[in-house]
Amino acid sequence: MSFAVAIDGPAASGKGTIARAVAAHFGFLHLDTGLLYRAVGRQMLDGVPALEAAEALTPDRLNDPSLRSAEVAQAASKAAAIPAVRAALVDFQRAFARREGGAVLDGRDIGTVICPDAEAKLFVIAAPEIRAQRRCAELRGKGAEVSEAEVLEDLRVRDERDMTRPDAPLKAARDAVTLDTTDMSIEDAVAQAINLIDRLRAKA
């Protein structure tokens, strides 16, 4: 039996952290769909046309640690605004969502476009300054020299582009439950997500 959990939200809102913990708790597989766009963005920076990169994308490309950089994130968000690039990545995501045993996908359009019939939908948000603080701490932990101001600007530009593109813009699905993690610990946010999914599984 399949059970799909769709987790969307703006950049660095904590959706990946929640998605990984939820997948581990329920024994579901997890797909960070941002990595698909980051892998395309990475290749764009190397001069490969975005659509060519999307059509030739293979899962091994998703393990590249350089995909986490701010430069790749911006390139990913530009690639993600091209409808043909998004279309090339749809089948893989939909097949993942409906695999046996349960799946958690996090991204921007999972509950609205990729899996509108997902059994559980969450929209994870947090105040921009808090997201920037958290992402900044994460990047500094990996040795990057970044300021909160530049991280905040990076998130702002990406969110704006992601929310205003005509195709599959970032927005909450009508039936998504919004989780604002601004004043929540990771443990509390994960517990709330698990609680919601438990209730929805009991009904499914």
Ligand SMILES: Nc1ncnc2c1ncn2[C@@H]1O[C@H](COP(=O)(O)OP(=O)(O)OP(=O)(O)O)[C@@H](O)[C@H]1O
């Ligand atoms: N509730 C929380 N309290 C404190 N830190 C958090 C919380 N949730 C997430 N974080 C931290 O914030 C950072 C961003 O979280 P995460 O990577 O899960 O966000 P994301 O929405 O998946 O980001 P992206 O859009 O870049 O994929 C991480 O360092 C994570 O550990």
Ligand SMILES: Nc1ccn([C@@H]2O[C@H](COP(=O)(O)O)[C@@H](O)[C@H]2O)c(=O)n1
């Ligand atoms: N379902 C998705 C997921 C991601 N994107 C775009 O990719 C960029 C990077 O995503 P992260 O989750 O790793 O931050 C993001 O800014 C979006 O432009 C998307 O469009 N749809």
